[in-house]
Every structure is written in structure tokens, then in C-alpha cells.
Amino acid sequence: AQTVTQSQPEMSVQEAETVTLSCTYDTSESDYYLFWYKQPPSRQMILVIRQEAYKQQNATENRFSVNFQKAAKSFSLKISDSQLGDAAMYFCALRVLSNQFYFGTGTSLTVIP
Amino acid sequence: DSGVTQTPKHLITATGQRVTLRCSPRSGDLSVYWYQQSLDQGLQFLIQYYNGEERAKGNILERFSAQQFPDLHSELNLSSLELGDSALYFCASSVGGRSRGSAEAFFGQGTRLTVV
Numbered sequence: 001a002q003t004v005t006q007s008q009p010e011m012s013v014q015e016a017e018t019v020t021l022s023c024t025y026d027t028s029e030s031d032y033y034l035f036w037y038k039q040p041p042s043r044q045m046i047l048v049i050r051q052e053a054y055k056q057q058n059a060t061e062n063r064f065s066v067n068f069q070k071a072a073k074s075f076s077l078k079i080s081d082s083q084l085g086d087a088a089m090y091f092c093a094l095r096v097l098s099n100q101f102y103f104g105t106g107t108s109l110t111v112i113p
Numbered sequence: 114d115s116g117v118t119q120t121p122k123h124l125i126t127a128t129g130q131r132v133t134l135r136c137s138p139r140s141g142d143l144s145v146y147w148y149q150q151s152l153d154q155g156l157q158f159l160i161q162y163y164n165g166e167e168r169a170k171g172n173i174l175e176r177f178s179a180q181q182f183p184d185l186h187s188e189l190n191l192s193s194l195e196l197g198d199s200a201l202y203f204c205a206s207s208v209g210g211r212s213r214g215s216a217e218a219f220f221g222q223g224t225r226l227t228v229v
Contacts, residue, residue, distance in 0.1 A: 033216045033217070035217055035218075037220075043150075043201060043223060044220070044222055044223075045203065045205070045220035046220075047217050047219075050216065050217055052216070091155070091156065093218075095207075095216055095217070095218070098168070098169070099144050099161070099163065099168070099207060099209050100161060100168070100169050101146065101158070101205075101207075101218055102158075103155060103156045103158075104155070105155040106155050
């Protein structure tokens with residue numbers, strides 16, 4: 001069975017500062033994908049970043065980067081130079097080769113001006 | 114624009130009624146997923162289809178059913194509606210298969226269902 005755990009229901013960060021959102025997962029598969037999705041108040045689900053398990057290099061997308069620790073089954077998201085528009089619910093997700101997706105319960109991020 | 118189209122965007126209906134939500138996946142995507150999200154809650158996986166066949170079932174009530182048609186669009190049917198069914202229903206699509214290409218799920222804007 002696959003599980004995704006986000007242990008931080010809420011986080012806050014000062015504008016222009018850096019924040020890290022945590023995610024741990026469990027799967028018995030060796031090949032899988034990990035994602036972070038953002039859900040702003042509009043409730044649209046937006047892909048932030050993805051990581052292939054077979055790649056050792058951590059993915060980066062502009063101000064967003066991940067710390068992928070495969071052995072520890074940890075996949076954290078770092079947001080640098082936080083902006084007001086980063087305020088949203090963030091979901092960590094795992095996709096296995098059967099094409100099923102497993103989502104965490106989400107972390108609500110508040111950005112303080 | 115994710116390329117996934119859901120209709121209608123909003124739906125208000127009475128308890129006991131039946132509604133159909135429609136989803137058109139991104140061009141080329143074979144997998145379709147349905148999720149339910151109640152206010153301030155996470156995503157509850159309902160069901161997955163791949164190229165017309167049911168692939169996985171989540172916490173989908175017996176009052177709910179879905180199918181994926183030969184043109185790959187999908188419909189989610191909700192019947193005997195209750196107040197607690199009020200939620201945002203998302204459809205997502207992905208390429209599917211074992212391709213190392215675009216592996217992510219692309220989400221539609223959702224259908225906001227209100228049962229009164």
C-alpha cells in the first residue's frame with residue numbers, strides 16, 4: 001500500500017523569506033514519481049514541481065526546489081523569496097507505475113506581508 | 114489552462130436528485146481520475162479509468178457511478194443526492210501507460226456541486 005503524509009497542516013512565512021514544507025511517503029515500488037501541487041483560493045490544482053524517483057538530482061523550478069531523500073522516503077518543498085501569491089494549500093503526491101496517484105492531506109501556507 | 118475541461122462549473126440541485134458531471138481529458142491522455150474535495154478538506158479519490166476500463170476504485174459511494182467513453186471523455190453520475198455530497202468534484206487526466214513522458218495529472222477547474 002502507498003501512503004503520503006504531510007505532518008504540517010499549517011505553515012506561515014514572512015514575505016521574501018524561505019519556507020520548507022515536509023512530506024514523507026511509503027511505497028514498495030522502485031520506480032515512481034513525486035509531485036507538489038498548489039491549490040490557491042481559486043481552488044484550481046496547479047502543478048508546482050515534479051521529481052522522478054530514478055533521478056538523484058533534486059528538481060528545481062525557479063523559486064521552488066525539492067529535497068528528495070529516497071532512502072528516507074522524504075520529499076520536502078522549499079519556497080525561496082516567498083511572495084503573497086504563494087499563499088495556498090500545497091499537496092504532496094505520489095504516482096506509481098499503475099498510474100494511481102496518492103495525495104497527502106495538504107499544508108496550508110500563509111504568507112505574511 | 115490545463116487542457117482538461119469539466120462541465121458544468123457550478124451545479125445547484127435538491128436532495129434526492131441525480132446529476133451528471135462531465136470531463137474531457139487533455140488530448141492524448143488515456144487515464145481519467147475523479148476526486149471529491151469538501152470544503153477545507155483534502156482530495157478524496159473516487160475512481161480511475163484507463164482507455165475505457167475501470168482501473169482503480171477509491172471511496173466511491175454506491176450512489177455514485179462513472180464511465181469513460183470510447184472518445185475518452187468521462188462522466189460521473191451522482192444519484193439520490195444528500196446535503197453531504199456538496200463538494201468540489203475534480204477530474205484529472207494523465208497520459209497513463211509506462212511512459213516516462215509527462216507523468217503528472219492535469220486537473221480541470223472542477224465542478225462545484227451544491228445540494229440544497
